[in-house]
Amino acid sequence: MHLSGDALSWTPLTSLKVLLSLNITFFQSSEVQSVIHVATDLKVSRQAIYRVQDAVTTVAPGMTAPWKPGSGAPRKTSxxxxxxxxxxxxxxxxxxxxxxxxxxxxxxxxxxxxxWLPARRTAKKPLLTNAMKKRRLQFCKKYKDWTSEFWKR
Missing domain, CATH: 1.10.10 (Arc Repressor Mutant, subunit A)
Structure with missing residues (x-):
């Protein structure tokens, strides 16, 4: 069985073609290709072919491979x-x-x-310092005689 050299994406169909060409399934095929030929025909790595091959040999016929368990410690919170x-x-x-x-x-x-939640409490805005109070008071004294017409300009 010769597979086309088209650039195929790695899909279940591609996996099936790999299995058929390597004669892993339970169908009897007259022509068996090597892993190197299958990898070059499908334009994937040999490691990917071996991964599919290992997954199929450990699973009973007609079944799908189980999910691998996740790495790391189990979550403490849901x-x-x-x-x-x-x-x-x-x-x-x-x-x-x-x-x-x-x-x-x-x-x-x-x-x-x-x-990504904050681990610290948000900082409060600081109160007015004495220097800020003095500057505001100077500004108010300077412009205390202005009317609304002056402020509109």
Whole structure:
């Protein structure tokens, strides 16, 4: 079986062609091609061909390969909890996600990093300093005699 040399995207159809050409399926084919020929015909790497081949040999006929388990530690918070925490933090700027009353602090650190929420409380705007007060008073004294016509210009 000779596969066309067209540039095929890696789809289930392409996977099926790989399997048929390598004679992995349970259909008996008279012509078996090597992995190198299949990879060059489909314009994919040999590693991709080997990956499909390994996935099929471990699965029973007529079944699909199972999903690989995700790497890393399991999530401590669910998506719903993350949404709730985000809602609380965005509504009240005085609390952070780590200080929310409905959630223990050891669980919230990964959720804070994942959701890009503020880990610190927002800074308050500073009050007027003495220098600012003096400048405003000088401005007011300078223009106290102006009428509304002067200000419109």
């Amino acid at each position: 998506a719903r909890t993350d949404k709730l925490l985000k809602h609380e933090v965005m509504n009240n700027s005085c609390i952070t996600q780590e200080k929310t009353p409905k959630h223990p602090p050891d669980d919230s650190t990964p959720a804070t990093k994942r959701s």
